Amino acid sequence: MAIHRSLVIFAIVALMVPAISLTTDFVWAKDKQFFVGDTLVFTYNATFHNVYKVNGDDFQSCTVPSNNSLVFFTGNDTIKLATTGNEWYVCGVIGHCDLGMKLNITVVDGTGPAADPSAA
Template identity: 35%
Template structure:
């Protein structure tokens, strides 16, 4: 018996809700946004904020600011508070930066003097592949192997959104 296409809308809605909520947007600096810290005591405020959050690949940072900029830089440029060639630069006042890999990310203001006064931040993006999952909690359970820095997929890994979409399309065609 074929299910009418309209009857499959709830299935699509469930798939969208299941697949679409996999990343988080973090607003840097909260209500104040990306600004120069007001006092010397606040010079570590962005790193303190970053240490209280957990970032993963595909999460985004929202930098809100006026008459400023944000740059992703190397560790050395972060320490020097200047970069002639940043890895990323934006000065549109409403910058979104998406994490595309695990590891450390260094951000500074591009306005002279702002970084020296504390407008800089280090973010650690977690390597989800390296984080033990419940299936590996037992010492006797098989552990994932790594080749060339990429973890092999096991049957217990999370199914990607594109795989779910292909599977749902196939199943829908069975009913039509």
């Protein structure tokens, strides 16, 4: 039986959050290993946020292309990591990515110890 690992990476629980507090520090992900088969869980207030999967250039410039169909907006989105390589995610609400609501991870092949989602 495969071990199902979920990483909670995005949690916004307040109904209204001042813009200055939107800065989200995803530095914790820098030292984490992400494996094919892992599941990312984005939990957020869908009234004020969303999640877009973008490419590296769009991640750096905080740009969400108008033809991007890889948008998540339920407030409880799960993304199964199916391939190796870099993955980039941003909040598509104007200004949020610039304030730090973005995530860059590298997915590798293999397996590792199950991560504790509460440690995120």
